[in-house]
Amino acid sequence: MRIATWNINSIRLRAHHIANIDADIICIQEMKCQDAEVPISQLEEMGFHHNHYRGQKAYNGVGIFSKLPLSEVEMLDFGGNDQARHISAKLPNGVRLHNFYIPAGGDEPDPAINASFAHKLQYVDDMTDYLKSLSGSHIILGDFNIAPFEHDVWSHKQLLKVISHTPIETEKLARTYKTLGWVDVSRHFVPMDEKCYSWWSYRNRDWRKSNRGRRLDHIWVTPDLKENLINHQILADARDWEKPSDHVPVIMEIDIS
């Protein structure tokens, strides 16, 4: 089974690009539209017939678009702002798939003066409590807006005060990761001392040449699924698609049926 996560940055503009992603299930963040505006017929034409989503006007919005039937769909709020940032569903084999869009958190890396950053930190705390309460087999993925490790950013030193790589966030996510004991799929396949990115800013003339990337998009699985992992792919070429998103799809192949 191939499962992908992609921050699409407007599903109305970029739904057609989904046809270039080879996956059975695609989890989307930042649809940036309400439910009625999701171009569902386009997804149907691509073979996605089991679709669940939670839109929101202009901001956020998450969806799971699947070629396989899903059940027990849930949409939860973390961080207390009732934004469309989470949706989950059960796969036919009983594994639960969670799609998260963690808040970006604004620019000023001080929660005392930046309410967006405070919301992001609260979101991660609430999400952690929720994940700790789960039992059984789970896949969690999405745009976490945090690049946790040194080689998840182009310059560890230069980004220590940049939201997405500040110690307060990376240590918080590291604690969550350690407490849960789940598997970071990208780092399962890519050595820790190798640079690994899923996002490149729009604010660079040549994203490939400057290569100032960050690994903001993640897939984690519960440890019982570790031996089922087959491979993993970051579709960096998607950054050159026409009118690209600033994020590229991350895909894993896993032997579960």
Place this chain on the structure above:
DNA sequence: ATGGTTGGGGGCCAA
């Protein structure tokens, strides 16, 4: 140290 770009929606915000 600064500013760079994009999408949505509406007379700027969030990323």
